[in-house]
Amino acid sequence: MDWGFIFTASVSYALGALTVAYCLAAIGLNLQFGYTGLLNFGQAAFLASAGYGMAVMVTTFELSFWVGITVGLLATLALALLLGLPTLRLRADYLAIVTIAAAEVVRLVVRSVKFKETLGGSDGLQQFANRFYELSPLSDGFGINFGPFLFSNQELWVMIVGWSLVALFSLITFLLARSPWGRILKGIREDEDAVRSLGKNVYWYKMQALMLGAMMAGFGGFIIGIFFNAVSPDIYATALTFAIYTILILGGAARVAGPILGAILFGFLFQFVNVTLSEAVNADYITFLDSSQTAQIRLVLVGAGLMLLMIYRPQGILGDRREIALDAR
Amino acid sequence: MVHWSVTRIVALVVTCVGILGGATALASAAHAAEDQPAGLVQGFLRDLAGNPVPGVDVTATDTAGFSGIGTSDEAGRWEVKVPGAGTYTVELDEETLPDGVAAPTKNPIDNVVVTGSTRTVLFTLGERERTLTSKWDQAAQLSVEGLRFGLIIALAAVGLSLIYGTTGLTNFAHGEIITFGAVITWWLNVTLGIPFILAAILGVVLSGAFGFVNDQALWKPLRKRQTGLIAMMIVSIGLALALQNIFLIFFGGASRPFGAFETQAGIEMGPVSLTPKDMAAMTIAAIVLTLAGLALLKTRFGKATRAVSDNPALAASSGIDVERVILVVWVVGAALAGLGGILQGLTQQVFPLLGAQSLLLIFAAVTLGGLGTAFGALVGSILVGLFINLSTLIPGMTPELKNVGALLLLIVVLMVRPQGILGRRSRVG
Numbered sequence: 197m198d199w200g201f202i203f204t205a206s207v208s209y210a211l212g213a214l215t216v217a218y219c220l221a222a223i224g225l226n227l228q229f230g231y232t233g234l235l236n237f238g239q240a241a242f243l244a245s246a247g248y249g250m251a252v253m254v255t256t257f258e259l260s261f262w263v264g265i266t267v268g269l270l271a272t273l274a275l276a277l278l279l280g281l282p283t284l285r286l287r288a289d290y291l292a293i294v295t296i297a298a299a300e301v302v303r304l305v306v307r308s309v310k311f312k313e314t315l316g317g318s319d320g321l322q323q324f325a326n327r328f329y330e331l332s333p334l335s336d337g338f339g340i341n342f343g344p345f346l347f348s349n350q351e352l353w354v355m356i357v358g359w360s361l362v363a364l365f366s367l368i369t370f371l372l373a374r375s376p377w378g379r380i381l382k383g384i385r386e387d388e389d390a391v392r393s394l395g396k397n398v399y400w401y402k403m404q405a406l407m408l409g410a411m412m413a414g415f416g417g418f419i420i421g422i423f424f425n426a427v428s429p430d431i432y433a434t435a436l437t438f439a440i441y442t443i444l445i446l447g448g449a450a451r452v453a454g455p456i457l458g459a460i461l462f463g464f465l466f467q468f469v470n471v472t473l474s475e476a477v478n479a480d481y482i483t484f485l486d487s488s489q490t491a492q493i494r495l496v497l498v499g500a501g502l503m504l505l506m507i508y509r510p511q512g513i514l515g516d517r518r519e520i521a522l523d524a525r
Numbered sequence: 526m527v528h529w530s531v532t533r534i535v536a537l538v539v540t541c542v543g544i545l546g547g548a549t550a551l552a553s554a555a556h557a558a559e560d561q562p563a564g565l566v567q568g569f570l571r572d573l574a575g576n577p578v579p580g581v582d583v584t585a586t587d588t589a590g591f592s593g594i595g596t597s598d599e600a601g602r603w604e605v606k607v608p609g610a611g612t613y614t615v616e617l618d619e620e621t622l623p624d625g626v627a628a629p630t631k632n633p634i635d636n637v638v639v640t641g642s643t644r645t646v647l648f649t650l651g652e653r654e655r656t657l658t659s660k661w662d663q664a665a666q667l668s669v670e671g672l673r674f675g676l677i678i679a680l681a682a683v684g685l686s687l688i689y690g691t692t693g694l695t696n697f698a699h700g701e702i703i704t705f706g707a708v709i710t711w712w713l714n715v716t717l718g719i720p721f722i723l724a725a726i727l728g729v730v731l732s733g734a735f736g737f738v739n740d741q742a743l744w745k746p747l748r749k750r751q752t753g754l755i756a757m758m759i760v761s762i763g764l765a766l767a768l769q770n771i772f773l774i775f776f777g778g779a780s781r782p783f784g785a786f787e788t789q790a791g792i793e794m795g796p797v798s799l800t801p802k803d804m805a806a807m808t809i810a811a812i813v814l815t816l817a818g819l820a821l822l823k824t825r826f827g828k829a830t831r832a833v834s835d836n837p838a839l840a841a842s843s844g845i846d847v848e849r850v851i852l853v854v855w856v857v858g859a860a861l862a863g864l865g866g867i868l869q870g871l872t873q874q875v876f877p878l879l880g881a882q883s884l885l886l887i888f889a890a891v892t893l894g895g896l897g898t899a900f901g902a903l904v905g906s907i908l909v910g911l912f913i914n915l916s917t918l919i920p921g922m923t924p925e926l927k928n929v930g931a932l933l934l935l936i937v938v939l940m941v942r943p944q945g946i947l948g949r950r951s952r953v954g
Binding site for chain 1: 565606610612634636637638712747750752756758759760762763764765766767768769770771773774789885888889892921923925926928929931934935936937939940943951
């Protein structure tokens with residue numbers, strides 16, 4: 197067991213491209229669930245629509261990368277609008293069921309054989325992000341070491357852009373949460389009818405929060421797609437949505453820094469368990485598992501972690517218990 | 526409080542920038558790609574008749590020069606360990622195919638993207654011949670299959686709906702009770718060698734016990750703590766995720782049949798062909814559902830259950846032991862869901878995502894019928910079963926998209942009549 201390697205691998209992952217993507221998705225979810233109280237169980241679909249919007253334009257229709265980004269964002273906003281129109285009038289549990297169903301619809305459609313020509317079926321689409329990497333100011337090479345941490349030039353470029361987006365979106369969230377608009381969102385979370393009685397159009401405010409959160413999550417979808425230079429349908433399963441929930445609740449919902457802290461801590465623990473288990477299996481310390489089962493153990497721990505957090509510390513690390521809207525009305 | 530979070534962000538951003546830009550290179554990261562946790566490319570080889578094809582070599586290669594080989598086992602399953610995330614080309618060695626098995630329709634398969642741990646690649650061995658039957662014959666066959674599926678998911682839907690009615694919990698882990706029933710019966714039957722019928726009865730009993738443990742160990746304490754309904758919903762999601770992966774660890778990802786009634790010839794009745802086990806499954810489901818319905822309508826306890834569903838506080842004040850009613854609803858609901866899982870495992874096969882895959886359809890059924898009503902769940906299930914099967918008749922609709930239709934139906938129902946067909950009109954918005 198090489199604990200030094202386990203530690204550096206976990207830290208690299210906790211700062212790496214995938215953590216950035218999860219963090220962006222959690223920032224979006226924070227706006228929807230944390231501030232507005234919308235129980236969106238379909239966050240994976242927003243990441244998928246952005247990633248696929250980009251990939252289809254570039255790979256299938258051979259248009260430029262920037263058209264891909266634009267279409268990806270428009271697709272995400274359109275999906276949020278489409279999903280919000282019928283459901284935002286419904287009670288929280290109905291919203292949850294409909295969003296989870298809609299996310300599954302998106303996944304089934306993009307992986308279907310019927311649309312394989314356009315969407316790539318279960319293999320997905322590849323090689324659409326080359327233009328993004330051409331923009332990298334980092335010199336060609338095998339990567340850069342920072343102390344014991346090694347990142348490839350490509351991942352480093354994704355990380356620079358990604359963490360900048362995280363900073364930008366956190367700033368936006370911070371400013372919005374303090375604005376009158378943000379106070380209305382929190383009001384909706386606490387007591388929808390009270391806000392309605394003040395003459396505010398609750399439905400439209402919820403829609404704005406859903407769409408803005410979806411757009412932020414969409415950037416997470418871009419980051420995942422760009423990092424793999426591929427999109428494939430099964431990344432966007434419901435487990436992704438619930439990993440994002442775990443991140444948000446771990447860090448603290450309705451807190452600007454909650455998603456960032458949550459994502460880094462989650463990324464560290466996730467990879468730490470993964471690498472420790474595979475090292476232990478490879479070194480024959482654990483004989484009753486094989487290396488493919490370690491991935492499932494991680495997800496058991498994510499599930500158990502989500503349960504325990506929700507039961508014992510629903511406000512997470514940074515949150516305020518009184519501020520978490522957790523009652524269906 | 527707010528200022529504090531901002532300082533944190535700034536600190537984090539500064540730290541990140543520091544790590545990214547400031548540190549000098551010390552060439553010490555010795556561990557390169559080969560120490561990365563391995564991924565797995567796997568698949569199943571079956572001939573046109575559905576029999577497994579053993580002893581066939583499959584190779585996975587990538588552009589970086591990696592090459593790995595795997596051979597299919599007795600069950601037709603093959604796997605190739607790959608060094609981790611990346612894009613691979615998977616090729617089947619046609620020389621190793623047994624005589625009489627047609628070559629795959631596509632070989633090699635390019636651009637297989639491995640992102641997580643396991644990636645399944647399927648080769649289609651030979652073109653399937655399509656039999657042409659008239660639309661009406663197809664519709665008859667699809668209706669019967671839809672009815673079968675509807676009756677089976679109704680078993681789980683009734684429990685889900687009653688649990689919602691009595692406790693307000695939207696239980697996203699209900700699918701895992703279905704899987705539990707199927708997996709535990711498979712274990713009793715195949716691993717321990719208990720005859721199937723006995724194993725199935727034990728499986729139903731154990732599913733009921735599983736429901737008992739669920740309620741007493743988790744949900745009852747949460748109700749005592751007065752945990753909010755949304756919090757409980759998220760807890761159930763965590764539970765579902767954990768249980769699904771526990772099943773995957775112990776059962777493996779493959780689909781496996783029970784030890785009995787594995788293959789049966791269909792019996793032709795006019796345009797409809799059904800295997801005896803399908804008929805048995807439908808009959809059992811119909812009888813059990815009728816009994817459950819009668820119990821709800823006619824017995825004292827059924828009345829108490831409906832009273833609690835209607836208004837728990839009023840029921841408690843008229844002397845009904847609400848906690849006891851909830852416990853019985855959990856035990857019976859879980860036993861019914863477990864039975865549903867066993868019947869589904871019998872008509873398809875047993876696999877760890879069995880319940881999770883039907884959960885959303887069950888939600889569609891329950892919502893369609895009216896959340897919280899047992900009879901609504903029954904009607905909704907049968908409608909969903911019929912709808913998803915008959916929707917494949919629509920030109921341009923393929924079987925893989927049939928669940929999409931049902932989920933879209935769910936969304937439309939919520940727009941038009943959110944209380945469902947049999948639900949009471951109350952504010953849900």
